[in-house]
Amino acid sequence: MRIETKFHATIDIDPTEKWYFPKGIPGFENETDFVLLPIEGSDALQVLQSTKQQEVAFIVANPYTLVTDYTFEIDSSTIDLLEINQPEDIMVLGILSMKQPYHKSTINLQAPLIFQVLNKKAKQMILNDPRFTVRHPLDKGGN
Template sequence: MSNPFQSISINVGRSIIGFEHLSEFILQSLSDSEDSPYFILKSVDDPTVEFVVISPFHFYPQYEIKLSVELQETLQVQTYEEVLILNILTIHQPFEKSTVNLLAPLVVNISSSIGRQFIPSGQEYVVNAPLFPSKNGGR
């Protein structure tokens, strides 16, 4: 997936688990490269809170979630081309041991600047999948 922007404001509607007191974030690319899968999601409400997030498809090409009708309406989705799927990383040392939350992606409509963390029903993903599955025996 290519990088459609360098920076965008997102209202997540207090949906990030454990950070429900925060709603406004800035999503910034970590690279000028259009192919970089890494982003920073930084809180506007509390600038000390930020997450490293990724496009999961770079690491898990078969990753797939089904968006509920309710979520599509909340995000004001008109076409799937305006949907960006991101997943929160947990950074470990060495970096190759880092994990990614595939269970609860952040779904963002880049046209409306609305996002929500979403736990799809019926999915068998985990919150601590290896970031580099081929190096760590991931699925």
């Protein structure tokens, strides 16, 4: 499957690598199919790229590697939607807002992306947890 991407030009992807967001991403409800693409030179960052809209792409990272005290519980509606049976079935990523220099970048800890790795379903879950913000600095409470 060939797609146009924001950061990788035109690429071929394996359709089995697509992630399905049944309800889209808030603000992008019509975008339901995404792929995770590597960022050259970075093991920590990836691009969550829409398979339909070239300009819909987000820089994402594992929040647990950037923020030492990050923890939350997955709500029952997300567990049901994604058909999560055990913690090992999920991967969590956060959307970054990139700044120059890099240490001024922020990560959205208020709305993590939850990926069910067995069935390739995903959802952005809104936490409403006052401990975390949508623009959590990477240089505070992180590694």
